[in-house]
Amino acid sequence: MVAGWFTGHGDDFRLLGTRCSACAAVFFPREDAHCRNPGCSGGExxxxxxxxxxxxxxxxxxxxxxxxxxxxxxELPWESYALIAVELEYERIVVLGQAVPGVNATDLAVGTEVEVVPGVLCEDAETIWTTWHWRPAEVTR
Structure with missing residues (x-):
């Protein structure tokens, strides 16, 4: 798991970003040193x-x-995967991530609604490396 990039489990799983208090710009991955907005003098x-x-x-x-x-x-078999750039609903920033296993590029289209879920990047006998995946969103809202 990459510390500070996400939190929660199941329906509470969320990516974590940072927001500048001066200009309201949002960053992912998080920014902890300074506002990346070149037009901002900086804020918390x-x-x-x-x-x-x-x-x-x-x-x-x-x-x-x-x-x-x-x-x-x-030595390991290669498994293809879909890589998705997603424009977040409220922040309007684009976040890259893998699709959930079983969802291929042929299952996607620009504009498809997706949601972030916990995923596994890789694992061995001692460690599971947790990440995020995107899956097509359920229609129920």
């Missing part, structure tokens, strides 16, 4: 939970093992 950076939902802004798929110098265990 406050941790804020981000929208759970957003709309697909762009997407692609990963169908092949990354080439060198990226590390990839050739």
């Amino acid at each position: 950076l406050l941790e804020v939970p981000l929208s759970r939902r957003g709309r697909v802004w762009s997407y692609t798929d990963s169908r092949y093992r990354p080439p060198s110098p990226y590390v990839s265990d050739p």
Whole structure:
């Protein structure tokens, strides 16, 4: 788990960002040093939970093992996944993440409503590395 990037479980799972108290700009991943808005003289950076939902802004798929110098265990089978850029519902910032397993690029379209859920990046006998995934949102609202 990347400390400070998300919190909660199940329906309480949220990505965490920061908001500048001077200009109201929101950042993800979080910013703890200074406001990244070049037009802002700076303000206090406050941790804020981000929208759970957003709309697909762009997407692609990963169908092949990354080439060198990226590390990839050739002994393990390669599983493709969809990578989604999501414009968050309220903040209007774009956050990148993987789709939940089983959702492929062919299942997506720009504008599709998605929601953030906890996911597993990888695991071994001792550790589970938690991350976030995007899944198509349920219609019930």
